[in-house]
Amino acid sequence: MLNPQWLRTFLALRDQGSFTRCAEHLDLTQAAVSQHVRKLEEQLGPLLIRRPRQLELTPAGHALLDYCREVGAADQRLRRKLSEADDTYGEIGLICPGSIGLVLHPMMLALQQENPGLIMRQRFAPDNEILQAVLENRYELGLTALKPDDQRISVSRFTEEPLELVAPASERINSWEDLARIGFIDHPDARAMGSRLLSRYYPGEKGIDSIPSHGFTNQISMILEPVARGLGFTILPRYARLAFQRPDSIQVIDGPVLVKDTLWLIHRSEWPLSSRAKWVIEELSLQVSSL
Template structure:
């Protein structure tokens, strides 16, 4: 095998040229003068050319034609090596974890929780996407996100963790409505609350109509508060402007839904597993306190 360039030899060679002699070069590279001489001889033996001409009377040196050529390459090799070492010593770039969160959940309790995670884990970059559970499941299947919090029927498939959600019927506290068909303020098609509400009313043999549809929780809450329609919401989404409906009002108790932390088909990275553990540990208390 052909010998490769020894960076220490190149560094000594450049020092001898830059500082005009073996003595001053030895001081700069913290070697003895005899060691510097030996390294230059070794480098010349490796490349098969004399690289430096030394004036014995003055101690100065000058490069040969081959030495001048190698000097240019030496500077580039040493600069590249220094750059590589600097890059390797820097903290590694943050690893990205992609998380999907429910549209009606993102603006309430989760933001502070995710902010605290980012502050405590600067080595992980969190990319969060909000959407309806149906959309988030599609993104998981496509490998476009790593984890998702979705609203679903209890026990509907595998999950990393799950939390029960209490659902309640609500109407306006100031503008109650008693209409036939039942006026509903709901989320778009695919939302479990919308589906549950429609099925429950149909199971009672009653008619319904969609009076208001909103992509966001605040829109549905406002529609209910203003008397546009009734809705089926998580208990922690009930506002002071709302009144809970009971069986006496003709709206029976609904079974709870489920908030589940799920993963896609791809294997989770160490960073995604760390986020999953964080959410599993912290989300229950966040839901319980409504913070």
């Protein structure tokens, strides 16, 4: 790696146009300026053509000038990334379940549009992958339905999310027999969610496995499409239903009790959150609480 002091001298020499003015500008001797240039030229070849009252850069000199500019820009990016002074500059990495992710994604994009210095990086994942990604520092922030018990993880409550029984708007659902008649739209978490919710809504019935499956998808944004087309019902977290673009084609069937999960915000406890991460979480929390 090239000596940073030699690079500063080279930049000053190019800007000042003479060894004398460069030495005065840097509070160095002319001999020191010449030595710095000579050290660079020993590694890179001739950098300057010395003419009376004029210095001209060689092709190697121009290449070194471009390198100096790149180093300077990288230095500024690093300082901005580590700075606590600007909440609206830098990258935010969030990994979360798909349901809350569907709601947060447009909110995060809106924040980025309003603050072009932000870079939003979001991934949907199951709870075990979320925890591992935060532990490995691949994402600064995570949201998970399972509260971690790990001293390396800082945990705080973000919001609560009820489970919902969602059926086609065209169907009248008054009993367990109605659910069995229209069938079930399955997804990777549907049976676990269905067992929890339906045992509260319809105690004493046979359970979710006794209802015929009329479809399956592993894409959370597509689960409600067959429901909207009248092909069956499903069980989903509320935020997935709120993100669906055709709410008039579906209905939520209320039950005697509310079955809900807490979503936990997690990050590494060994170092503090960046100021921009704190600010983004505060903005998202306010918007989610208004839903």
